[in-house]
Amino acid sequence: MRNTKVLTGLAAAGIILFGVALATAQDWPQWRGVNRDGKAAGFTAPAEWPKELAQKWKAPVGSGDDASPALVGDKLYVFARSGGDEVTICLNAADGKELWRDKHAVPAVPKPADKHAGPRSSPAVADGKVVTLGVTGIVTCLNAADGKVLWRKEDVKAVPQFYTSSSPMIVDGLAIAHLGGKGQGALMAFDLATGAEKWKADAQPASYSSPALMTVDGTKTVVSLSEKGLIGVALADGKMLWEFPFAPSGMRSYNACTPVVDGATVYISGAGRGTKALSIAKEGDKFAVKELWTNADAAVQYNTPVLEDGFLYGLTAKGSLFCVNAKDGKTAWTKDVPGAGGGFCEITGAGPALFALPNNSQLIVFKASDKGYEELAKYKVGDAATYSCPVVSGKSLYVQDQESVILWTLP
Numbered sequence: 188m189r190n191t192k193v194l195t196g197l198a199a200a201g202i203i204l205f206g207v208a209l210a211t212a213q214d215w216p217q218w219r220g221v222n223r224d225g226k227a228a229g230f231t232a233p234a235e236w237p238k239e240l241a242q243k244w245k246a247p248v249g250s251g252d253d254a255s256p257a258l259v260g261d262k263l264y265v266f267a268r269s270g271g272d273e274v275t276i277c278l279n280a281a282d283g284k285e286l287w288r289d290k291h292a293v294p295a296v297p298k299p300a301d302k303h304a305g306p307r308s309s310p311a312v313a314d315g316k317v318v319t320l321g322v323t324g325i326v327t328c329l330n331a332a333d334g335k336v337l338w339r340k341e342d343v344k345a346v347p348q349f350y351t352s353s354s355p356m357i358v359d360g361l362a363i364a365h366l367g368g369k370g371q372g373a374l375m376a377f378d379l380a381t382g383a384e385k386w387k388a389d390a391q392p393a394s395y396s397s398p399a400l401m402t403v404d405g406t407k408t409v410v411s412l413s414e415k416g417l418i419g420v421a422l423a424d425g426k427m428l429w430e431f432p433f434a435p436s437g438m439r440s441y442n443a444c445t446p447v448v449d450g451a452t453v454y455i456s457g458a459g460r461g462t463k464a465l466s467i468a469k470e471g472d473k474f475a476v477k478e479l480w481t482n483a484d485a486a487v488q489y490n491t492p493v494l495e496d497g498f499l500y501g502l503t504a505k506g507s508l509f510c511v512n513a514k515d516g517k518t519a520w521t522k523d524v525p526g527a528g529g530g531f532c533e534i535t536g537a538g539p540a541l542f543a544l545p546n547n548s549q550l551i552v553f554k555a556s557d558k559g560y561e562e563l564a565k566y567k568v569g570d571a572a573t574y575s576c577p578v579v580s581g582k583s584l585y586v587q588d589q590e591s592v593i594l595w596t597l598p
Contacts, residue, residue, distance in 0.1 A: 213580040215258040218309040218354035219445060223399050225493040226536040227579035233597055236552060236564035240584065240595040244283035247591045248276055253307035253352065255533075255576040256585050256592060257317075262286070262331070263578075263585060264310045265592055266319050271295070273306055273321045275329060280585075283594060287334035293323050300349040303574070307352035308397070311362070316379055318362045320355045322346075326364055328382060338382030345369045345392070347414070352395035352443065358407075358422060361385060365393040365411050374398065374411055374420055386425025390418050394442035401448040404469035410453055412442040417455055419467065419474065429474040431465060433457065445491040447499070452479070454513070458488040458504040458530070464516060480516030485509045488530030489574075495536045495555045504530035508543060510557050522560035524551065533576040548573045548588060568595055 213229030220226055251267030258264075263278040272290040279286055296304040305322025312318075316337065317329040324343030329336055347368035355364040361376040372392030376385040391413030398411035400422070407422035415434040420427055435441055436459040447454040456462040461483040468475050485503060492501030492511075498519065499511045506527040510519040524532070526547035535542040536555070540563060543551040548569030554561040568577070569588035578585040582597040 213258075214260065215256075215578040215580055216313060217257055217311040217356055218255060218397050219491065219576065223356065223445070224447070224536075225491060225534060225576070226495075229581055230537040230579050231582070232538055232540045237598055240566050240568065240597065243594040243596055245591050245593045246278055246283035246285070248587070249274060250304060250589055251306050251587065253303055253305070253574045254587065255309040256578050256587055257310045257312045258578050258580055258585065259312045259331070263592070264312055264317050264331070265587065266306050266308070266310045267587075268293070268305055268322075273319075273325070275310065275317060275319055275327070275334065277331070277334060278592065280594075283592070289327070289329055289334045289336060291321075291325065291327070291339070293321055293325070296322060296350055303349075305350060307350070307395075308354040309576070311355050311357045313357040314360070314379060316357070316362075318355045318357055318379070320351060320353060320364050322350045324351050324366055326355065326362070326366075326377070328362060328377075328379065337380075338377075340377070340382065343367065345371050347393060347395060349395070351393070353393050354397040356398055356400070358400055358409075361422070363398060363409055365396075365398055365413070367392045368414070372414075374409060374413075374418070374425070376422075376425060388418070388420045388425040388427055390420070390427055390430075391415050396442050397445045399446045399448050401451070401453065401467070403451050403467045403474065406469070408467075410446045410448065412444065412446060412455060414442065417446060417453065417465070429467065429476050431476045433460065433463075436460060441488070443489050444487050447492055447494055449494055449513070454492065454494070454499060456485065456487040456492065456501065458486050461486045462492070462499065462501075462511060462516070464513065482511055482516040482518060484521075485511050485518060490530060490532045490534060493534045493536040493541065495541065498555075498557050500534055500536075500541055500555070502527060502530060502532040502534065502543065502545075506530065508553070508560065510560075512557065519557040520559050531574055533574075535577055535579055537579050542577055542579065544568070544573055544577050544586070546572045546574050550577065550584075550586075566595070568593065
């Protein structure tokens with residue numbers, strides 16, 4: 188399993204992890220954090236959890252409750268919608284004051300997707316650039332210092348049925364996004380500096396999932412849950428390396444979970460199909476995918492599990508928190524969560540504690556343990572519904588609800 192202590196030490200030293208040059212170990216520069224694994228490296232749990240969190244500031248930013256902010260140094264980058272525009276806003280992380288904003292017009296999202304009119308994807312920040320993927324598939328790269336538009340791609344031909352929800356990532360000078368939908372699309376890489384297309388993997392169209400990165404036998408691979416399965420594409424040239432079928436089953440089943448990577452193992456999950464562990468290995472000049480186990484009961488819908496000390500923690504589509512042994516797929520425990528119906532919940536790992544944020548804005552803090560569910564604290568952290576991932580940094584917690592971004596702090 189991944190050595191958390193080693194990764195934390197490297198992050199503190201400012202080493203490049205996941206292709207992102209870190210300002211501090213407490214940054215959260217993209218969807219699901221530094222390593223895209225939902226873990227906060229710079230968090231220290233209090234000896235005793237307080238009865239309440241302290242609200243330091245609240246900044247109205249418009250709608251965009253599905254998008255999570257990105258934190259780099261003393262800047263917080265927020266992606267939201269204001270009227271007919273998608274806006275990227277840079278805030279001072281300490282006091283919430285706006286430093287700059289960029290906007291571009293987007294059409295209205297029709298029913299039934301209008302309840303989440305976007306944007307739904309989180310910005311990625313690296314090398315002085317901010318990359319966003321809008322609800323209609325527009326890819327934008329901004330200068331992180333002043334918000335100047337460096338390049339923008341607006342020629343997307345298709346989007347998924349309920350519009351774009353995938354978050355882009357930045358790796359080795361490339362901006363990578365899974366684009367398209369409704370039977371057509373591609374995983375694409377653009378030169379971060381110029382926006383020039385570097386490669387295009389004409390594979391399965393995008394789902395509502397976000398790509399991740401893994402390395403197998405020295406080959407850096409972009410893994411992404413597409414419309415009908417998991418694909419592995421070479422980071423260097425976009426060559427398709429392997430595929431694994433994982434098609435949604437039923438009317439309310441979608442691929443929305445981000446692949447969870449641990450070395451050469453990938454964990455995927457989806458409503459009606461459970462959670463699966465897959466091993467990726469080089470065999471001769473090709474790659475092979477082997478299914479290790481399936482847990483039919485631990486099926487997520489609109490969240491991604493967190494891997495902590497050999498156990499996967501997530502929330503089922505029916506609203507139950509679960510702990511599953513990542514080695515053999517056996518369920519250690521489950522716990523029903525009132526108000527978390529539909530599977531709307533984001534999980535964040537913070538050392539010995541885990542944060543679960545359902546869309547009722549009631550943040551649940553529970554112990555990372557396979558011995559049983561143990562709740563440590565519960566806090567109301569939003570004034571409206573929340574669908575985004577909380578950004579945990581040091582003693583700070585940034586939450587984006589349907590109207591605002593709020594900074595909460597621990598004593």
